[in-house]
Amino acid sequence: MSDNEHGGSKFTVPIGPQHPALKEPGHFEFGVDGEVVTSATVRLGYAHRGIEKAVETRNWTQNMYLLERICGICSHIHAMAYCLGVEALAEVEVPPRAQAIRVLVAELERIHSHLLWLGVAAHEAGFDTLFMYSWRDRETVMDMLEGLTGNRVNYSANLLGGVKFDLTAELAAEIKRGLAFLEERTQHYLDVVTSDELFLRRTRGVGTMTNEQAELLGVVGPTARASGVNRDIRVIAPYSAYKVFPVTPVVEYAGDLEARFVVRLKELFESYRLCRAVVDNLPPGDITTRFPRRIKAGEVVSRVEAPRGELFYFIRSSGGENPDRVKVRTPTLANMASVISLAVGHQLADIPMLLAGIDPCFSCNDRAVTISGDDDWTWERLRQLGIARYGRPAW
Amino acid sequence: MSVHIDRLWQDALEQVKTWARTNSPWVIHFNSGSCNGCDIEILATLTPRYDAERFGIKLQGSPRHADVLICTGPVTRQARDRLLRVYEQMPYPKFVIAVGSCALSGGAFQGCYNVVGRVDAVIPVDVYVPGCPPKPEAIIDGIVKLLDKLNGAAPEEAQL
Amino acid sequence: MNSDLEWALEIVGEWALEHNAPAADRLDVRIKPEHTAAAARALIDARWGYLTAITGLDGSAEDGQLEVLYHYCRGASILTLRASLPRDHAAVPSVCGAVPMATVYERELAEMFGVMVVGTPDSSRLFLPDDWPDGVYPLRKDAALERAAPAPEEDQ
Numbered sequence: 001m002s003d004n005e006h007g008g009s010k011f012t013v014p015i016g017p018q019h020p021a022l023k024e025p026g027h028f029e030f031g032v033d034g035e036v037v038t039s040a041t042v043r044l045g046y047a048h049r050g051i052e053k054a055v056e057t058r059n060w061t062q063n064m065y066l067l068e069r070i071c072g073i074c075s076h077i078h079a080m081a082y083c084l085g086v087e088a089l090a091e092v093e094v095p096p097r098a099q100a101i102r103v104l105v106a107e108l109e110r111i112h113s114h115l116l117w118l119g120v121a122a123h124e125a126g127f128d129t130l131f132m133y134s135w136r137d138r139e140t141v142m143d144m145l146e147g148l149t150g151n152r153v154n155y156s157a158n159l160l161g162g163v164k165f166d167l168t169a170e171l172a173a174e175i176k177r178g179l180a181f182l183e184e185r186t187q188h189y190l191d192v193v194t195s196d197e198l199f200l201r202r203t204r205g206v207g208t209m210t211n212e213q214a215e216l217l218g219v220v221g222p223t224a225r226a227s228g229v230n231r232d233i234r235v236i237a238p239y240s241a242y243k244v245f246p247v248t249p250v251v252e253y254a255g256d257l258e259a260r261f262v263v264r265l266k267e268l269f270e271s272y273r274l275c276r277a278v279v280d281n282l283p284p285g286d287i288t289t290r291f292p293r294r295i296k297a298g299e300v301v302s303r304v305e306a307p308r309g310e311l312f313y314f315i316r317s318s319g320g321e322n323p324d325r326v327k328v329r330t331p332t333l334a335n336m337a338s339v340i341s342l343a344v345g346h347q348l349a350d351i352p353m354l355l356a357g358i359d360p361c362f363s364c365n366d367r368a369v370t371i372s373g374d375d376d377w378t379w380e381r382l383r384q385l386g387i388a389r390y391g392r393p394a395w
Numbered sequence: 396m397s398v399h400i401d402r403l404w405q406d407a408l409e410q411v412k413t414w415a416r417t418n419s420p421w422v423i424h425f426n427s428g429s430c431n432g433c434d435i436e437i438l439a440t441l442t443p444r445y446d447a448e449r450f451g452i453k454l455q456g457s458p459r460h461a462d463v464l465i466c467t468g469p470v471t472r473q474a475r476d477r478l479l480r481v482y483e484q485m486p487y488p489k490f491v492i493a494v495g496s497c498a499l500s501g502g503a504f505q506g507c508y509n510v511v512g513r514v515d516a517v518i519p520v521d522v523y524v525p526g527c528p529p530k531p532e533a534i535i536d537g538i539v540k541l542l543d544k545l546n547g548a549a550p551e552e553a554q555l
Numbered sequence: 556m557n558s559d560l561e562w563a564l565e566i567v568g569e570w571a572l573e574h575n576a577p578a579a580d581r582l583d584v585r586i587k588p589e590h591t592a593a594a595a596r597a598l599i600d601a602r603w604g605y606l607t608a609i610t611g612l613d614g615s616a617e618d619g620q621l622e623v624l625y626h627y628c629r630g631a632s633i634l635t636l637r638a639s640l641p642r643d644h645a646a647v648p649s650v651c652g653a654v655p656m657a658t659v660y661e662r663e664l665a666e667m668f669g670v671m672v673v674g675t676p677d678s679s680r681l682f683l684p685d686d687w688p689d690g691v692y693p694l695r696k697d698a699a700l701e702r703a704a705p706a707p708e709e710d711q
Binding site: 041042043044045048050052053088215216217218236237298299300301303310312314316318324325327329333334336337338341 | 578581605606607608611612613615624626630633654656657658659667679681684694698700
């Protein structure tokens with residue numbers, strides 16, 4: 001705690017580092033003057049496991065299993081980005097049926113991720129009912145994923161050269177039934193987030209990022225699309241079976257938290273449509289093809305659209321059984337800078353929602369840090385501050 | 396005579412405490428650097444399909460109120476001290492459940508720099524739940540096994 | 556090379572030492588380290604695209620130098636500016652003047668490869684723990700990781 005020039009007191013509120021499930025649990029420090037945030041910094045590293053170094057001592061196949069576990073929420077898209085890159089280096093043509101199944105799993109993953117996010121973001125706003133309902137409905141897509149791949153999380157559907165699992169007629173029918181149910185529920189959620197008075201007070205006009213700022217800050221994914229920046233790798237640089245099953249981009253222009261909710265919910269409809277299209281038009285043929293153990297020397301860039309935004313892989317082979325370098329730039333890192341920049345000028349109570357808005361996997365935690373003697377700020381207390389400030393009726 | 400009554404009173408009190416602990420264990424969750432797979436399955440146990448709360452399990456925020464620590468992740472260097480601190484803040488008797496391959500052995504991250512590799516290298520663990528990640532059913536099973544252990548071990552533990 | 560990449564080559568032309576197209580949508584341009592900031596400014600001012608990542612490389616150059624790659628994207632096109640740095644005095648100017656959010660990428664580059672990013676607004680550690688020994692850069696091929704190995708069996 002220090003005194004500012006005007007004789008008042010400034011506090012530094014540390015948030016983090018531990019979160020129950022954050023891709024890169026972060027430690028944020030918000031300088032506050034009263035309730036207004038005046039500065040923000042970020043410190044990551046709590047989930048730093050040294051993966052980019054580890055890939056150099058594992059072979060191309062082992063690395064697929066490692067990279068899948070960078071993040072449990074979007075594990076398939078990591079494996080997909082890696083496989084697409086390595087297949088390009090090896091100049092191997094993957095059968096169209098396999099590419100279509102990859103896209104199907106990727107879209108199912110996007111559905112589970114957005115529903116997960118919806119629940120957690122609602123929880124941050126104190127809207128626990130929405131959290132429980134959305135996670136109950138999310139179980140439908142978890143069942144589909146388990147039916148198709150054998151696991152609810154970390155599906156390991158990819159192989160270098162194809163996929164491991166094929167779609168049967170029963171599964172196809174189950175998926176379509178589930179999608180119909182989810183579509184109805186999603187419409188309900190869209191109605192709720194755009195009309196619930198208390199919720200809107202936490203989201204409309206909060207955390208606004210203009211189109212200009214979004215471009216300058218280099219944000220990606222739904223965070224960018226909520227500010228009118230039409231960045232969706234599936235659209236601007238279609239990969240895998242997206243060339244055959246094109247995606248219609250979902251863009252909003254208000255740039256506030258409400259827009260970020262709306263974008264993700266509307267994207268769910270697009271994902272449902274895509275899944276149905278893939279299931280109904282699955283190309284015939286094999287699901288794998290032969291793959292060499294040594295990959296030709298070269299460098300490749302692989303860009304895919306993870307649920308959170310653009311996932312970037314740079315892979316370098318020097319001709320051996322192990323990669324020389326795998327560089328991974330996750331969408332959350334790209335969007336992290338926007339939180340730091342947006343936070344300044346906002347109320348402290350808005351911070352949990354701001355963080356939730358970029359969807360950093362999860363953004364709730366319970367690390368208590370004591371600052372200057374008598375004040376213990378936990379995440380929970382911060383959430384309560386937000387809920388109290390916006391949620392309680394005036395009476 | 397009064398010593399005997401004191402002893403009876405103490406025993407009764409301990410039984411009540413044990414009953415409260417096993418019927419409503421308060422749990423704190425800690426992620427020591429995991430990929431979040433285990434963590435989202437732990438969170439799923441609280442949601443309507445699995446509904447761990449019907450077993451009396453309450454997930455809450457402060458280590459000082461917790462009976463049980465559920466820990467995921469391969470314990471990164473950065474997380475190690477925080478894990479210790481959380482464990483030390485918990486009052487006795489306290490129990491630890493390690494969830495997921497990473498918490499048990501480092502999982503896919505064995506041998507990585509910056510990773511300690513096992514939760515039980517840092518704090519004592521009572522129940523190990525393997526899986527990558529374990530399904531919510533497996534996690535609940537682990538918690539229930541701990542409750543059985545709590546029930547059985549209660550009289551000695553309570554002496555602390 | 557498509558028209559977007561041709562335009563990119565024009566923008567950074569004055570600093571381009573050599574260039575090649577490793578794939579249909581990619582253009583690699585080699586520049587001197589000291590020009591990375593100017594090139595960034597030129598690309599951003601021309602609104603060519605956005606900086607999507609900064610990659611450090613060790614072992615890609617025959618002479619044992621480090622390489623820093625700046626990847627800019629416009630639609631499906633990827634422009635990669637490559638700068639070679641001597642291992643002992645690896646330094647580049649910060650691109651944060653043109654790309655403020657590059658701060659997280661530059662912090663990562665600095666701690667992983669031991670590259671000094673001159674003028675970067677925040678040079679504190681991003682991923683490595685506070686007690687990580689100085690001078691150990693994990694992603695260099697010759698990193699002395701044993702100096703930083705955590706002791707697994709400690710107090711219980």
